[in-house]
Every structure is written in structure tokens, then in C-alpha cells.
Amino acid sequence: MVNIILFGPPGSGKGTQSANLIKKYGLIHLSTGDLLRSEIEAQTPLGLEAKKFMDAGQLVPDEVVIGMISSKLDANPDTRGFIFDGFPRTTAQAEALDKLLTLKKTSISAVLSLEVPEDELIKRLLNRGLTSGRSDDANEDVVKARIVEYHNKTAPVADHYAKYGKFRKIKGSGTIDEIFGLLSKEIDDLVVERV
Ligand code: ADP
Numbered sequence: 656m657v658n659i660i661l662f663g664p665p666g667s668g669k670g671t672q673s674a675n676l677i678k679k680y681g682l683i684h685l686s687t688g689d690l691l692r693s694e695i696e697a698q699t700p701l702g703l704e705a706k707k708f709m710d711a712g713q714l715v716p717d718e719v720v721i722g723m724i725s726s727k728l729d730a731n732p733d734t735r736g737f738i739f740d741g742f743p744r745t746t747a748q749a750e751a752l753d754k755l756l757t758l759k760k761t762s763i764s765a766v767l768s769l770e771v772p773e774d775e776l777i778k779r780l781l782n783r784g785l786t787s788g789r790s791d792d793a794n795e796d797v798v799k800a801r802i803v804e805y806h807n808k809t810a811p812v813a814d815h816y817a818k819y820g821k822f823r824k825i826k827g828s829g830t831i832d833e834i835f836g837l838l839s840k841e842i843d844d845l846v847v848e849r850v
Contacts, residue, residue, distance in 0.1 A: 657736035663769035666776040686740040712800030769827030
């Protein structure tokens, strides 16, 4: 299997690029943000609990998102691989994911990190807030809180995977096609290495 973590701060383009990458490589897209928003939409107890954290720009508790990912892995036993988008977002989530994949006799192939300057992130998120209907994008204080959470809790996930030589930085500013080209090149190299 090819299992990619698309990594980077809020607004770095993970969702946009994932949508294109799954088409090209036939992988399954697992976005914890999308999964949580569907739970909110369906007004499940999990969704209602998660919403409080999301509206404040804070991370949802680890056990909630780990449980969601675990059931999605179980639900897709025959896939060629996964693109994880917005997960893992803490070192505890990364350790849990590594264990879940080991149980399935697979592992993370690479972590591709979209690098975007912070002023551009804030601009992109507020701009997305005008059309996305996502309340966490429309409010500048919430956007900034999400970036603070990223620095405090998510950035250390990079070191976790760098230890295993799996972490790669990708220039995340430029056109969508340019960035897609850079990501595809990394994935093509992985696929070739495995043949
Ligand atoms: P973005 O990357 O633009 O912040 P997401 O859709 O990935 O957007 O996430 C939106 C919100 O959902 C986050 O601010 C957080 O509250 C919650 N969330 C998503 N994924 C996770 C996760 N892996 N762990 C904890 N909270 C998460």
C-alpha cells in the first residue's frame, strides 16, 4: 500500500491537493475535518461534542478522531492506500496511527508537508470563509487560534516522522497545478521504489 500524510497548517491546500491526488493514484481520502463536519451535519452526539472545539479553533480530543480513523481503516481493507488529510494532528495521534497501520501490516510511506508563509495562510482562510460556509474560516480570531494550535500541537508531528526519514517539505505556494506536480513527483518516486 501507499499511505501518504498530507501535512501542513490550516489553509495550506491539503484538501484541494488531496482531491486531485486520489483521482490520479486511486487512493482513499481520509480527512478528519470532513468526517467531523459530516458528523455535525448529521447532528450525532460525536458531532455536537466536536463542534464546541472546532468553533473555538481548538483541536478535537485525540480519542474522538483516532476512533473515526480506525473505523475508516477497517471499512476499506482492499484499497491501494490512503491519503490522510488533517490527521495526525498531535504526536499521540501519530503514534496511534502507526499502531493501527502496523496491525494492518502496512505503514506510512511518506509525509508530504505543504510549506506556505503565515500571512498567505491567513489571507487564504479568510478568503475561503467568504464562500465556504465554514464559520471557523470567517472569524479572524478563530483562524489565528487554529494556527496557534498548529504550532503548539501539530508541528511536533513533523519531528515524529522525520526521525524515520519519512518527512518531505514541498513548496506550497504557487499555482494548484505546480504544487500538484511537486506532490506527484514525490509519490511517483515512492511507487517506483516499491516495484
Ligand atoms: P483546516 O486544516 O483548514 O484547519 P480541517 O477541516 O482539517 O481544516 O479541520 C477543521 C477543524 O476540525 C480543526 O480546527 C479541528 O478543530 C478539527 N480537526 C480536524 N482534524 C482534527 C484532528 N486530527 N484532531 C483534532 N481536531 C481535528
